[in-house]
Amino acid sequence: MNVEIRPEKTAAEIGFADLFAAARQSLPGGQSTEVLRRDAFDLFVGQGLPNSRVEAWKYTDLRRLVRDAKPLAPRPDPVARTAARDAGAVFAGLDVRRLLIVDGAFVPELSDLSGLESGVTIRATAEALAADEMVFPLDMAGTDPVASLNIAFAADGVAITVAPNVVVERPIHLVFVTTGGVPAAMFTRSRLELGSGAALTLVETHEGPDQSDYQVNAALQVEVGDKGRLDHVKITGEGAAALHIATLEASIGAGADYREFGFTTGGAVVRNQLFLRLAGEGTIAAVHQASLLAGRQHADTTLVVDHVAAGSQSREVFKAVVDDEARAVFQGRITVQPGAQQTDARMMARALLLSDEAVANCKPELEIFADDVQCGHGTTTGALDDQLKFYLMARGIPEKEAEALLIQAFVGEMIDAVARDDLRDALSRTMLAWLKGRK
Amino acid sequence: MTALLDIRGLKAEIDGRQILNGLDLTVNKGEVHAIMGPNGAGKSTLSYVLSGKPGYEIIGGEVFFNGEDLLALDPDERAAKGLFLAFQYPLEIPGVATMTFLRTALNAQRKKRGEEELSSPDVLKRVRELAKQLGIDPEMLKRPLNVGFSGGEKKRNETLQMALLEPKLCVLDETDSGLDIDALRIVADGVNRLRAADRGMIVITHYQRLLDYIVPDVVHVLSAGRIVKTGGKELALELEATGYAQYQNEAA
Numbered sequence: 001m002n003v004e005i006r007p008e009k010t011a012a013e014i015g016f017a018d019l020f021a022a023a024r025q026s027l028p029g030g031q032s033t034e035v036l037r038r039d040a041f042d043l044f045v046g047q048g049l050p051n052s053r054v055e056a057w058k059y060t061d062l063r064r065l066v067r068d069a070k071p072l073a074p075r076p077d078p079v080a081r082t083a084a085r086d087a088g089a090v091f092a093g094l095d096v097r098r099l100l101i102v103d104g105a106f107v108p109e110l111s112d113l114s115g116l117e118s119g120v121t122i123r124a125t126a127e128a129l130a131a132d133e134m135v136f137p138l139d140m141a142g143t144d145p146v147a148s149l150n151i152a153f154a155a156d157g158v159a160i161t162v163a164p165n166v167v168v169e170r171p172i173h174l175v176f177v178t179t180g181g182v183p184a185a186m187f188t189r190s191r192l193e194l195g196s197g198a199a200l201t202l203v204e205t206h207e208g209p210d211q212s213d214y215q216v217n218a219a220l221q222v223e224v225g226d227k228g229r230l231d232h233v234k235i236t237g238e239g240a241a242a243l244h245i246a247t248l249e250a251s252i253g254a255g256a257d258y259r260e261f262g263f264t265t266g267g268a269v270v271r272n273q274l275f276l277r278l279a280g281e282g283t284i285a286a287v288h289q290a291s292l293l294a295g296r297q298h299a300d301t302t303l304v305v306d307h308v309a310a311g312s313q314s315r316e317v318f319k320a321v322v323d324d325e326a327r328a329v330f331q332g333r334i335t336v337q338p339g340a341q342q343t344d345a346r347m348m349a350r351a352l353l354l355s356d357e358a359v360a361n362c363k364p365e366l367e368i369f370a371d372d373v374q375c376g377h378g379t380t381t382g383a384l385d386d387q388l389k390f391y392l393m394a395r396g397i398p399e400k401e402a403e404a405l406l407i408q409a410f411v412g413e414m415i416d417a418v419a420r421d422d423l424r425d426a427l428s429r430t431m432l433a434w435l436k437g438r439k
Numbered sequence: 440m441t442a443l444l445d446i447r448g449l450k451a452e453i454d455g456r457q458i459l460n461g462l463d464l465t466v467n468k469g470e471v472h473a474i475m476g477p478n479g480a481g482k483s484t485l486s487y488v489l490s491g492k493p494g495y496e497i498i499g500g501e502v503f504f505n506g507e508d509l510l511a512l513d514p515d516e517r518a519a520k521g522l523f524l525a526f527q528y529p530l531e532i533p534g535v536a537t538m539t540f541l542r543t544a545l546n547a548q549r550k551k552r553g554e555e556e557l558s559s560p561d562v563l564k565r566v567r568e569l570a571k572q573l574g575i576d577p578e579m580l581k582r583p584l585n586v587g588f589s590g591g592e593k594k595r596n597e598t599l600q601m602a603l604l605e606p607k608l609c610v611l612d613e614t615d616s617g618l619d620i621d622a623l624r625i626v627a628d629g630v631n632r633l634r635a636a637d638r639g640m641i642v643i644t645h646y647q648r649l650l651d652y653i654v655p656d657v658v659h660v661l662s663a664g665r666i667v668k669t670g671g672k673e674l675a676l677e678l679e680a681t682g683y684a685q686y687q688n689e690a691a
Contacts, residue, residue, distance in 0.1 A: 386493060391530040394490050395540070395600060396518035396548035405543065409534025409583075 007063075013048050015069025019185075020152055023072055027155055030132035040151035047145045059329040059361040060300040062146070065269050066243060070215050072153065073184035076102040080179040081110060088175035088205045090235060090430055094422045096173040096203060103179055104186030104216075105156045117170070119163030119198075125189050126156040134159060134191060136221060140249045140275030140304065147247040147273075150219040154189035157218075160202075164195030164225060171201035171231075171420070176218065178208030178239070185215040196225030196253065201420060204234040206244060207266065213241040220246070226253035226280060231419055232260050235430065238267035240295070245271045254280020254309065261418050262289040262301065263427060265434050270299040276306065276314075278340075283312040290319045290414040292434045293326035293358075300329035307340040316347040319414050321407055322358035323438065333365040334375060341370050347377040352384065352410050354403070404435040441506040443468045443639040444489075444608055450499035450664075451488045458484040460664035461500065466608065471640040473650055473675060476661035477683040482643045483527060485661070486612040490524040491517050504608070518544075519551035521607030523600075525614055529593040532584040537596065540584045541566055545603055569602045573629050591622030598629040609633065609640045615649035627652030647679040662686040 009017075020041050027037065049066055050057035076084065084102040086092075099122065100110040106124040113122060128134040141147035162168060178186060194200055208214055216238065224230050230250075238244045244267040252258045264270055270291075278285055291299045305314050320328030330349045351360030364377035384406050392402035408431065415427045444466040451459040458481045466472050476482050488495050489502065491514035502509040504520060512520065532540070542563075546556040557565075570577060573595045585593050594614060601609055611630065615623055630653050634640070642653055650658075650672065658674040659666045660683070667686050668674065 388530055388532055390492050390514060391526065391532070392540070392544075393514040394492075394518055394524055394526075395544035396515050396551065396604070397544055398515045398547060398551075399513070401543065401547060402515075405535055405540070406532070409532060412534050 007048070010049060010063055012066045012069050016149065017045065019069050019072065023153070027153065028126040028129040030130065032132045032135045033129050036135050037152045040148040043143055043148040044145050044152060047143070050145050056144070056302060056331070058331070058363070059327070060269070060271055060298065065298070066215070070183050070185040072155070073103040073178075073186050075105050076107060076179065081107060083179040084177045085110065087177035087207055088173055090205055090237070091173055091203060091423070091426050094171075094426060096171045098173045098175055099158055101157065101174060101176045101188060103184065104188050106158050117166065117168050119166035120168060121161045123159050124156055125154065125159050125191070128159045129154070134189070136191070139221075139251070140277055140306065141247055141273070144247065144273070146217060146245050146271070147219060150187055150189060150217045150247060153185070153187035153217070154219065155187055157188040157190035159191045161193045162195055162198040162200055165197040166195065167199040168201075171203050171423070173203045173205070176204065176206040176216070178212070178214050178216065178242070181209065181212055183212045183214045185217070187217045189219045189221075191221045192223070192230075194222070194224045194228045194230055197227045198225060199229040201231040201233070201423075203423065204232070205237060206235065207237045208239040208242055210240040212239060213243070213268070214239070215243040216245065218244075218246045220248045222248065222250040224250065224252045224256045224258055227255040228253060229257045230259070232258075233418060233423055233427075234262045234272075235427075236262070236264040236267055236270055236272065236299075237430075238270070240266070240268060242267045243269045246273070248272070248274045250275070251277045251279050252283050252285060255282045256280070256284070258283070258285040259417070259419060260285070260287040261414070263430065264289075264291040264293070264299045264301070265430065267299070268297060270297070271302070272300070273302045275304045278305070278307050278312040278314060279309065281309045281311050283309070285312075285314040286417065287314070287316045288414045288417040289317070289330075290411050291328050292321045292411070292431065293328055294323040294438065295326060296324070297326040298329070299327075300331070302329075302331040304333045305335070305345065307334070307336045307343040307345060310340055311342045312340065313344040314346075317414065317417070318349040319411060320351045320360055321354065321411060322351060322360055323354040325355070325357040327359040327361070329361045331363045332377070333367060334377070335367040336370050336373050336375065338369045341372045343370060343373040343375065345373070345375045349379040350410075351381040352407065353381065354384065400438070404438070407435060408432070440467070442466065442503070443505060444641075445503040446500070447502075448500035449488070449497070449502060451484060451495050451497050453484070453495050457498070458664055459488065462661075462665055464659065464666060466639045466641060468639055469636045470657060471634065471642060471653065471655045473642045473644065473655035473658045474661050475644060475647070475658060475675060475678055477687055478645065480661045481664040482645075482661055483612055486524055486610050486643055489610055490514055490522060515547065516551065518604070518606075519548045523604060523606035523609050525597040525601055525609065525611045527613040527616055529585050529597050531586045531588075533586050535584050536581055537584045538563065538566065538580045541580075541600065541603060544600070548604060566599070566603060569599050572632070573599055573602075574625055575599060590617035591619065594618055594622065594626050595629070598626050602629060602633060607638055609638070611640065611642045613643060613645065615644055615646060623649070623652060647675045650675045660686050
């Protein structure tokens with residue numbers, strides 16, 4: 001006899017079920033979308049919130065970390081809109097097209113939709129869902145429970161298309177901002193389709209108030225056409241008590257060039273999961289992720305890179321600076337499919353621990369089914385080098401400043417991977433602000 | 440007159456092993472002192488203890504720098520007060536541009552002394568002039584500190600830092616190690632330009648060779664953690680001829 005032991009439902013799981021029962025009628029979408037939502041929610045219910053026994057969630061036990069389900073955020077009222085006006089300040093002063101997503105809802109009135117480049121379309125996810133035009137089941141994330149939860153509840157976001165061979169010079173900045181004092185849940189779903197030979201820089205920032213333990217579940221699906229080029233920069237700078245879960249699924253065509261840069265400084269619990277498929281021959285992908293963590297922050301970056309076709313190249317570099325009692329998690333898996341000969345893939349994870357209580361968990365994996373490949377991975381974890389610190393101090397640089405210089409050097413290498421100067425400068429300023437805030 | 444540096448009965452240990460055994464040394468402004476001695480005599484330990492390197496425990500004695508208790512200060516405070524150690528093995532710091540490092544160090548010292556910080560262009564101008572004197576390629580200033588520098592380039596870079604920071608007391612730890620004769624001459628010229636009536640120097644070396652270029656006023660022999668003999672510059676030549684054996688016996 002098979003006895004399946006099912007853990008009792010947590011308050012949060014019960015909360016999500018109640019939420020779904022109450023909200024499903026009012027969530028945007030036609031019939032196909034509704035079916036998709038129901039299936040996705042069933043998928044979630046079947047698994048529940050992932051705990052540490054689930055390998056993909058080994059170090060981030062959501063059963064423990066998510067205590068309750070927050071009510072779905074209401075559409076932003078005038079007060080919320082006013083509060084959101086100056087969000088995304090990290091990239092203030094840069095010539096970017098700002099698109100504001102306030103409390104999970106795309107707000108065209110606060111967004112810059114003027115002079116749209118020919119071949120570019122931008123619309124609200126809610127609109128696409130209502131027309132059943134954004135019915136894409138989970139692809140690479142498979143049966144992942146939080147990604148399923150996102151499909152079940154996704155209310156809005158931004159859907160962008162860029163026609164083939166259109167090179168968009170001006171970056172698009174998705175400004176995700178949470179306002180208001182009542183803790184709520186925001187489920188956003190965004191999508192980018194980049195035609196073959198098209199190029200775009202997509203910047204994403206996430207922020208919110210420090211006092212509220214709001215929950216963000218953001219999904220982004222990306223398709224990069226053959227020979228396309230996408231530079232994606234994401235800053236997770238949520239409020240101090242926030243839960244932020246983000247799922248990125250990117251399918252990258254033949255000969256395309258994909259540059260991913262992630263920067264995590266905010267949020268109490270953060271999970272950035274990235275699923276990349278290098279779908280064609282000669283595809284290049286570079287993923288750089290940096291986390292700057294303090295207090296009791298917990299930030300998990302989980303990355304799956306799937307090499308499907310021959311001759312593709314990927315580079316994954318993860319760096320974490322962990323202070324106080326914070327924890328950084330990096331899980332990286334490179335899969336090389338049987339046909340993906342001449343794959344060149346390298347993964348590196350490095351953690352810098354600034355206190356005795358700081359923790360880094362690194363778990364790199366290689367799954368190789370082809371026989372003519374070059375793959376490698378490495379991890380290092382350590383403290384600041386005392387010899388280097390002494391050298392700097394012996395030149396008159398105070399201890400904290402010496403540490404800051406060394407941390408800056410450690411993280412700076414990651415920022416250097418960003419192609420655009422203006423973005424690099426803004427990211428450096430973010431890093432310096434974090435260093436300045438260190439006690 | 441207060442001595443620039445006054446070391447009295449200094450005893451220090453590292454990892455439970457005593458290295459300095461009651462060292463006395465007085466350096467006045469304008470003087471250049473050479474400290475010579477066999478390997479393991481405590482030469483580098485003295486330089487590290489003076490600059491405040493963590494890991495060394497002071498178990499006896501006192502050190503006064505311009506009359507002030509030096510041992511009570513952190514390394515960065517000692518630097519701001521005018522103590523400079525030219526490292527035997529300058530460290531490589533990837534990711535920190537040489538110029539950024541120089542500017543940060545100079546302004547940190549100025550700030551601590553209550554002086555106005557200098558603007559980036561002003562610092563750059565000063566560094567460029569000094570680099571030229573030392574035959575340092577300006578391109579090198581953009582590179583990460585000491586990364587990929589040759590032994591000679593690293594020592595020239597140390598000399599550049601010293602010239603920029605204008606310390607009151609320069610401690611040169613085996614500055615000649617790893618240098619060919621041309622590099623040695625350039626570095627020594629740089630050091631000699633810094634000789635001044637209000638500045639003291641301690642030149643630590645195993646070999647007499649360096650002292651042909653940086654001619655000391657006083658030569659000390661350090662053995663088993665104490666100064667065992669003091670003389671004029673001719674003492675260095677004498678040591679070159681006789682070696683350190685007699686002093687090692689004496690100390691034992």
